[in-house]
Amino acid sequence: MSDDTLLSVHDLTKHYPITEGLLAREVGRVRAVDGISFDIRRGETLGLVGESGCGKSTAARSLLRLEPPTDGEIRFDGEIVGNQTDDERKRFRRRTGIIFQDPTSSFDPRLSIGESVAEPLALHGLRDHDRRRSLVETMLAEVGLSADDYDRYPHELSGGQKQRVALARALVSNPELLVADEPVSALDVSVEAEILALIERLQTTFGLSILLISHDMSVVRDVCDRVAVMYLGEIVERGPTEAVFADPQHPYTRALLASMTTPDPTRRGERAELSGTVPDPADPPPGCRFHTRCPAVIQPPDYDFDQQVWRGILDLRIALRNRTLDTERLRTRLVTEGDAEHADEISGAELRTAIRAAHDIPDELHDANAEQVLSAALAEIVAGELATAEERLNESFATICCREQPALEETEAGHRAACHLHDVGGESSTAESVLSGQQNG
Amino acid sequence: MNEPLLSVNDLRTHFETSDGTVLAVDGVSFAVERGETVCLVGESGSGKTVACESITKLLPMPPGKLVGGRIDFDGRDLTDCSPGQLSDVRGKRIAHVFQNPQGALDPVYSVGAQLVEAIRLHRDVSKRAARERGIELLDRVGIPEAAVRFDEYPHEFSGGMKQRVVIAMALAAEPDLLIADEPTTALDVTTQASILDLLNDIKAERDMAILFVTHDLGVVAEMADRVVVMYAGKVMERGDVHDVFETPAHPYTQALLRCLPGRGERRETIGGGFPNPTDPPTGCRFHPRCPHAVEDCIGGEQPALEPANNNETHRAACVFYDEDHDTEVVQESAADRAAQPSEQSKQQTDGGHATEGGNR
Ligand code: SF4
Ligand code: SF4
Numbered sequence: 001m002s003d004d005t006l007l008s009v010h011d012l013t014k015h016y017p018i019t020e021g022l023l024a025r026e027v028g029r030v031r032a033v034d035g036i037s038f039d040i041r042r043g044e045t046l047g048l049v050g051e052s053g054c055g056k057s058t059a060a061r062s063l064l065r066l067e068p069p070t071d072g073e074i075r076f077d078g079e080i081v082g083n084q085t086d087d088e089r090k091r092f093r094r095r096t097g098i099i100f101q102d103p104t105s106s107f108d109p110r111l112s113i114g115e116s117v118a119e120p121l122a123l124h125g126l127r128d129h130d131r132r133r134s135l136v137e138t139m140l141a142e143v144g145l146s147a148d149d150y151d152r153y154p155h156e157l158s159g160g161q162k163q164r165v166a167l168a169r170a171l172v173s174n175p176e177l178l179v180a181d182e183p184v185s186a187l188d189v190s191v192e193a194e195i196l197a198l199i200e201r202l203q204t205t206f207g208l209s210i211l212l213i214s215h216d217m218s219v220v221r222d223v224c225d226r227v228a229v230m231y232l233g234e235i236v237e238r239g240p241t242e243a244v245f246a247d248p249q250h251p252y253t254r255a256l257l258a259s260m261t262t263p264d265p266t267r268r269g270e271r272a273e274l275s276g277t278v279p280d281p282a283d284p285p286p287g288c289r290f291h292t293r294c295p296a297v298i299q300p301p302d303y304d305f306d307q308q309v310w311r312g313i314l315d316l317r318i319a320l321r322n323r324t325l326d327t328e329r330l331r332t333r334l335v336t337e338g339d340a341e342h343a344d345e346i347s348g349a350e351l352r353t354a355i356r357a358a359h360d361i362p363d364e365l366h367d368a369n370a371e372q373v374l375s376a377a378l379a380e381i382v383a384g385e386l387a388t389a390e391e392r393l394n395e396s397f398a399t400i401c402c403r404e405q406p407a408l409e410e411t412e413a414g415h416r417a418a419c420h421l422h423d424v425g426g427e428s429s430t431a432e433s434v435l436s437g438q439q440n441g
Numbered sequence: 442m443n444e445p446l447l448s449v450n451d452l453r454t455h456f457e458t459s460d461g462t463v464l465a466v467d468g469v470s471f472a473v474e475r476g477e478t479v480c481l482v483g484e485s486g487s488g489k490t491v492a493c494e495s496i497t498k499l500l501p502m503p504p505g506k507l508v509g510g511r512i513d514f515d516g517r518d519l520t521d522c523s524p525g526q527l528s529d530v531r532g533k534r535i536a537h538v539f540q541n542p543q544g545a546l547d548p549v550y551s552v553g554a555q556l557v558e559a560i561r562l563h564r565d566v567s568k569r570a571a572r573e574r575g576i577e578l579l580d581r582v583g584i585p586e587a588a589v590r591f592d593e594y595p596h597e598f599s600g601g602m603k604q605r606v607v608i609a610m611a612l613a614a615e616p617d618l619l620i621a622d623e624p625t626t627a628l629d630v631t632t633q634a635s636i637l638d639l640l641n642d643i644k645a646e647r648d649m650a651i652l653f654v655t656h657d658l659g660v661v662a663e664m665a666d667r668v669v670v671m672y673a674g675k676v677m678e679r680g681d682v683h684d685v686f687e688t689p690a691h692p693y694t695q696a697l698l699r700c701l702p703g704r705g706e707r708r709e710t711i712g713g714g715f716p717n718p719t720d721p722p723t724g725c726r727f728h729p730r731c732p733h734a735v736e737d738c739i740g741g742e743q744p745a746l747e748p749a750n751n752n753e754t755h756r757a758a759c760v761f762y763d764e765d766h767d768t769e770v771v772q773e774s775a776a777d778r779a780a781q782p783s784e785q786s787k788q789q790t791d792g793g794h795a796t797e798g799g800n801r
Contacts, residue, residue, distance in 0.1 A: 051629040052600075158715070159485075188484035188656060193700040193708040215629060218702045259634040261659030263701050265682045268663055274631040277599050326589055333576070333588040358585075 005075075006209045007040040007063070007177055012072035014055075014062045018282060030282045032058040034233035035072070037408075040177070045203065045210040047224030047241065049217060049256070053278045054230040056213045060179050063211075064096055065089075077176070094124050097170030101182035103162035107154045113140070114150030117169045124173055139168045142205065144198060160191035164198065171206060178203075181213045196223055217260055221245055229253045232289045233281055235408060239415020249417035251296040275311075285318075288420065291401040292318050298420055300397045303370040312359040313374065313397065319359075320381075320390040327381060330354055348382040355381065373397065444516065445472035446650050447496070447618060452510035454488075454495045457503065461719035465491040465505070467674035468743070473618065478644060478651040480661040480682075483671035484697075486715050489654050492671070493620050496652075497531045498524075515617065532562050536611035540623040542603035545610070546595040552579075552606045553591035559613035578609040583639055601632035605639070612643065619644075622654040637663055658701060662686060667754075670694050673716050673726040675743045680755030690749035690757035692771055693727045725759065733761065733771050 013035050018028040033055040040046045048056045062069040065081065074081040081092055100106055107116050117136045126132055137147035143164040154162060163183060170178060180199065184192040200223060203210060214220050220227050221241060228238040229252065237250040248254045255274040262270070276293040279285055285292050291314070299310050319325040331346045334354055355378060356363060365371040373396040380389035394402075400420045408418040450470050456463040466488040473479045481489040494500035496512055496519065512519040515534070519527065531537075539545060547555060556575035557568060566574070572591070579587035582605040595603060604624060611619055621640065625633035637660065644651055653664050661668055665682040670691065678691035689695045699709040713730030716722055722729055728738040737760045738744075747762035749755045750772075756762075761771040 051631060189658070189697060190484060190700045190711045193710045196708065197710060217630070222702045222708060255631060259630040261634075261637075261657070261663045263658040263662045263686065263698065265662040265665070265686050274634075277601065277632075324586065326586070329586070329589045 004042045005039045006042045006077060007211075008073075008075040009039070009063055010037045010073040010075075011035045012037070012059060012063060012074065013070045014058050014067070015070045028282050031233045031284060032281055033062065033069075034284070036228075036230070036233075036235045038228050038235065038238065040209045040211060042176070042209055043203070043207055044226065045212055045224045047220035047227040048211060048213045048230060049215065049220050049227060050230035051215060051256075051278055053232075053281065055233040055281070056230050057181055059230070060098070060181055060211060060213055064098060064179060065092075066098075090124070094120075094173045095175050096177045096179065097173070097175040098179040098181065099163065099166040099170050099183050101185050103159070103166040104154065106166060107162070109154055111153075112150065113145075113152050113154065113157070113165050116154070117165060117172055120169060120173045136168070136172060139172045140165075142171070142202065143168045158191075159187055160195060163187065163195050167198065167202065171202060171208075174206070176207070177209045177211065179211045179213070182215065183212070184219060185214070185216065192219075199223065217245075217256055229256070232278060232284055234289060234418065236290065236419070237415070237417040238408065239413075243413060243415050247413045249411045249413050249415065249422065250290075250419050251294045251421075252290050253417075255293075255295065275315075285402075287400070287402040287404055288406050288418075290419075291399075294401065296421065297401045298399050300399050303397065304367045305365070305370060309361055309365065312361045313393070314399075314402075316355065316359045316361070317390065317393045317397070320386055320393070323386075325355070325381070325386070327351065327384065330358075348379070351382050352378045370397075443475075444513075446475045446515060447473040447652070448511075448513045449492070449496070450511040450513070452492060452495060452512065453508045454491050454500065455506050455508050457506070458719070463718045464674050464721060465718065466495060467721075468510075469671070469674070469676050470746075471669045471676065471679060473650050473652055475617065475650055476644070476648040477666040478641075478653055478664050479667050479669060480653045480655060480665035481669050481671060482655055482658065482661050484656055484715070486673065486718060487671040488674040489671050490622055493622055493652060493654050496620065497535055497537070498527055499531075499537065533614050534616055535618045535620060536614055536616040538604070538607050538611050538619065538621040538624045540626050542600065542607045543595070545607045546603060548595050551592050551594055552598070553593075556591075556606075556610055556613060559610045563614045575609075575613070578612055579606070581612070581643070582606070582609045583635065584609075601628050601636065604628065604632075604636055608636075608639065608643075612647075615647070616649060618650045618652060620652045620654070623656070624653075625660065626655070626657070633660075640664070658698065670697070673718070673721050675726055676746065676758060677727065678749075678755075678757045679746065680749070680752070684750075684752060684755040688750060688755075688772070690755065690762065690772070691727075691759050692731045692733050694757075695771075695773055696730075696732075735760070735766075737766070 012033055014033040015029040015031050017026045018030060019025060020027045036059060038046065048059065050056050061067050063074050076092060084092065114133065114136050117139060118132045121132050121135060137150060140147060140149055145161065145164055157165065183199065184195050187195060196219065202208060212220065212224055224241045226239065227241045227244050228235045229250065230236070231252050237244060237248065237253045244253060245257065248257055259274060274293055279292055291297050295311060297311060297314060299305055330351060334346045334350060335342065353363065365374060373392065377389040377392045380392065406418040406420045408416045409422065411417050411422045452466050452469045454466040456465055469488065469492050471479065481492060483489040491500060491505070495507060507520060510520065514530065519530065522530065546552065553572065553575055556578065557571040560566065560571040560574050576587050576591050579591060584590050584602060584605055598606060625636050628636065640651065641664065643649065655661060662682065668680060668682050668685045669676055670678040670693065672693050677693045678685060678689070685694065689698055696711045700711065702708050711730055716726060716729065724740050725731065725738045725743055728734045731738065744758050744760045744763065746756040746758045749757045749762055759771060760766055761768050
């Protein structure tokens with residue numbers, strides 16, 4: 001941690017217990033944020049990016065202690081935040097500010113703009129009414145509104161103007177850290193550009209550090225110095241914005257970048273798709289949490305697959321693990337689609353073909369050894385021995401991605417990523433080829 | 442040339458509010474050919490959604506009111522149709538998909554039951570056949586294990602999957618036109634990408650036309666055959682998607698494109714605020730914010746849509762495209778935009794009261 005570090009987050013964790021029954025016995029935990037670490041330097045903007053449900057907003061709320069974290073250490077200006085006295089907590093609140101996606105919900109509609117902005121000042125003990133008013137008026141001017149707006153009401157303002165008021169209120173107590181949670185997602189394109197420009201100007205004026213939370217990679221690229229990519233409660237890649245965008249090292253980051261649309265019709269169809277959805281954070285996948293969707297997931301060393309076919313086989317295995325492969329249903333469906341009258345008439349071979357087709361696996365793998373394993377497993381599935389089939393696939397087609405959780409480590413690109421493709425000694429030599437293959441895949 | 446599938450002519454939809462009459466759509470014309478995707482693009486207040494919802498009168502009326510214009514759909518003027526006839530068109534020929542799939546699904550029925558209903562509304566088939574068809578449709582829109590999920594309830598589906606279900610329901614009627622209003626705006630980027638691909642695939646497969654409403658120029662570039670740019674209730678520009686993105690003709694379109702993040706360049710802003718919808722500017726509605734505005738822009742009506750670059754199909758509603766003005770003043774190409782910061786960047790602003798006015 002260097003001297004100019006303002007905020008340092010270490011192993012931040014936020015779990016929500018899932019309880020059952022009258023005694024509220026804990027039966028599980030939603031691992032919304034599961035051990036993330038990062039620093040923010042003075043005057044710097046850090047972007048926290050990821051799909052909805054990845055935990056980015058929860059991370060922000062718990063580091064500001066708007067809800068207590070489950071675990072982890074937060075240092076603000078060198079001091080541990082957490083076991084503070086009331087006074088210290090108040091001071092911490094004053095030195096941080098937050099704005100949200102929907103500014104409307106954060107205002108009391110009965111309060112005038114000026115009263116809303118003045119609230120934090122009153123809370124922090126500034127009783128002199130005139131002084132409060134003059135501070136608020138100055139602040140309104142800073143965010144591009146005017147002193148006359150003091151007496152207007154939220155409903156008289158456009159979305160962009162409300163976001164300006166939200167900024168004024170967040171900054172009126174002169175904080176050092178601003179947390180901006182999706183500040184422009186609800187705004188129009190032209191207003192978005194204005195608000196981002198305003199945030200940048202305010203950052204210079206007030207020497208702010210900013211934690212910007214967004215699902216929008218283009219916003220992050222525009223305003224952040226560094227970026228941390230979150231997936232299912234964890235940070236999977238972290239580094240200077242330019243480096244991460246120019247040379248992403250985690251397959252998830254690559255997928256996010258590849259899903260972005262570009263305002264250029266000549267580059268149509270260059271997007272790549274990412275299959276599946278974010279798994280349930282109450283039951284994250286073992287090993288690398290991204291392995292259920294990762295297009296670059298590492299192949300078992302002794303076999304040779306086309307990458308897409310390997311992805312399909314792994315999907316089959318995951319379906320077995322999650323008990324979502326239902327052979328009875330498949331039989332019924334084959335009856336509906338085909339000529340057979342009754343589920344019993346569906347032959348084992350037909351069912352095996354259907355299972356392959358459902359997972360984009362060809363009728364025969366080109367690697368004979370792999371084909372042997374797969375057909376044996378399919379035979380077991382058809383015979384109803386799902387657990388045996390799962391075990392067979394697990395053992396024969398073992399991959400480190402399902403077994404070990406990758407650590408967030410320095411890559412050859414110079415920034416950090418949590419992916420086994422970068423493991424030293426192991427498959428690291430293939431990282432570049434596999435990752436670049438993903439983009440065309 | 443064949444008649445277009447949908448042709449909207451001089452459409453005017455107004456709203457009575459306590460602040461006065463909102464001229465939400467104020468003389469808008471565009472057409473959609475069979476099998477093509479037309480994107481209606483604009484910011485909030487442009488009138489794009491109201492224009493779309495006027496077509497099949499989905500719009501609550503009152504407070505909305507169709508005060509003028511014709512809407513010809515497959516040879517029939519929809520403005521003349523009775524509510525019964527219209528609901529027939531809505532069920533069978535024109536389907537809608539909205540931003541929020543939640544609203545289109547009934548939480549108390551399984552998605553299968555809702556699909557079966559939609560299918561049987563369209564075709565007189567047995568329940569069993571409708572069920573088969575429903576599963577097929579779910580499978581087609583990319584719901585894994587469609588047969589299993591057929592009997593599940595809307596809340597058991599993720600946002601992206603719900604939107605797929607809604608698309609399946611829309612397809613049940615085998616519509617000629619799908620009106621999709623910001624269908625991917627509420628979704629994650631990765632989900633958005635796959636839904637856009639899905640829409641493109643089924644459009645090609647079924648020769649179905651899509652009227653796609655969006656504020657997102659990235660999505661427009663991905664989807665559109667042709668583009669209609671709206672601002673403050675008026676069409677500012679329309680044309681082939683490549684023409685509009687490569688040589689945006691109207692200063693508003695040019696400004697909007699400059700608001701987007703470029704590769705490493707700073708975004709620019711438009712400056713000024715959205716006009717008051719009950720009292721829009723005279724002349725060109727963009728004139729208070731336009732860097733090229735001249736005396737002729739200020740009075741009278743919105744300039745007519747004139748061909749840009751001698752291209753009949755690419756038109757802009759700006760005085761610089763009429764015979765009395767030098768077009769070069771406002772012309773720019775995508776290359777110019779990338780090569781040098783425009784004149785406007787000098788007056789780059791982060792807006793504020795003085796600039797982002799309006800009372801909405
Ligand atoms: S560790 Fe494996 S599954 Fe995880 S991102 Fe890397 S390659 Fe993909
Ligand atoms: S008509 Fe005038 S104000 Fe309108 S876009 Fe053209 S130059 Fe600008």
